[in-house]
Amino acid sequence: MSKTLVWVEHDNAAVKDATLSAVTAAAKLGEVHLLVAGSGARAVADAAAQIAGVGKVHFADDAAFEHALAENVAPLIVELMGHHDAFVAPATTTGKNVAPRVAALLDVAQISDILSVEGEKTFTRPIYAGNAIATVESSDAKLVVTVRGTAFAKAEATGGSGVVExxxxxxxAGLSSFVGAEIAKSERPELTSAKIIVSGGRALKDSETFEATILPLADKLGAAVGASRAAVDAGYVPNDYQVGQTGKIVAPDVYIAVGISGAIQHLAGMKDAKTIIAINKDEDAPIFQVADIGLVADLFTALPELTGKL
Structure with a gap:
């Protein structure tokens, strides 16, 4: 039976949700083994062993792995790939940093952002900003795959009986060093795991207007806050709010797009939402083509009214 090694994304304290979707995808390829590389992360390895369907957890504890620097992690993965047939990582910022280095060291072609597993070496993945779905088959001896988290159900975080090794x-490796991180802290849900998201676009005018208009609605709904690339580029909100092809891929139960025209790059990041609600004064905006509920109205009138009635 083939063996698949899954990169566990974590913060040295807990397993991140993106890993659970990667485990589901990996299970379709064979026996699932996990890799926890960190510093003082024994608790993470123990928690990873409890994930349903996991057979073994490889645990590497070293200060060099504390911040998941790809230059340090990739050689470890390549060494473990001598006993595995595939390497799977979530298509997150870290996963997208680590996987290409692993593929290069193994001299194989990476298959990125898969949506489904069609066979032992056959997958589907989006191309042309999600306008088409390609079916691709690898001819390499080893597979290196990144997984779009919204395309796979999350494996159960408990109930497993994996062995930590x-x-x-x-x-x-001495090729890079961690200098620092400025991480935005918020009491709102994390964007990629939120059930409700309220996103704003360029029409919000500036950061003050964005906050005064979008945040009250998000607070009433207990929602995460997102934004289009245009709003991020204009400086209304930080980069980590961006939803879209070059931002975060989300699939909430409800996605409310406010003042967002619906450029193809933005749609690629949120069109898998179960219910899409669009508010825009331009009745010809592309966002209405994918919206389940559309309201043609001035957002500066509609949003305060909607917030007030909640």
Missing amino acids: DVASTGD
Whole structure:
């Protein structure tokens, strides 16, 4: 039976949700093994072993892995790939940083952002900003795959009985160093795991107007806040709010698009939402073509009214 190694994304304290979707995808390829590389992350390895369907957890504990620097992690993965047939990582910022280095070191072609597993080496993935779905088949001996989290159900975080096995560290490659991180903190749900998202676009005019218009509605709904690339580029909100092809891919139960025209790059990031609600004064805006509910109205009138009635 083939063996698949899954990169566990974590913060040295807990397993991140993106890993659970990657496990579901990996299970379609064969026996699932996980890799937890971190510093003082024994609790993460123990939690990973409880994920349903996991057979083994490889645990590498080294200060070199504390911040998941791809230059340090990739050689460790390549060493473990001697006993595995495929490497799977969630298509997150970290996963997209690690996987290409692994593919290059193994001299294989990476298959990115898969939507489904059609066979042992056959997958579907989006192309042309999601306007078409390509079916691709690998001819390489080893597979390197990244998984779009919204396309796969999350594996159960408990109920498994995996075995934790310590593995030797490959150490610090000396190619990069961690300088610092400025992480935005919010009491709102994390964008990629939120059930409700309220997103604003360029029509919000400036950061003050964005906050005064979008945040009250998001607070009433207990929703995460997103934005189009145009709003991010204009400086209304930070980069980590961006939804779209070059931002975060989301699939909430409800997605409310306010003042967003619906450029193809934005639609690629949110069209899998179960219910899409669009508010825009331009009745010809492309967003209405994918919306389940559309309101042609001035957002500065409609949103305060909607917020007031909640």
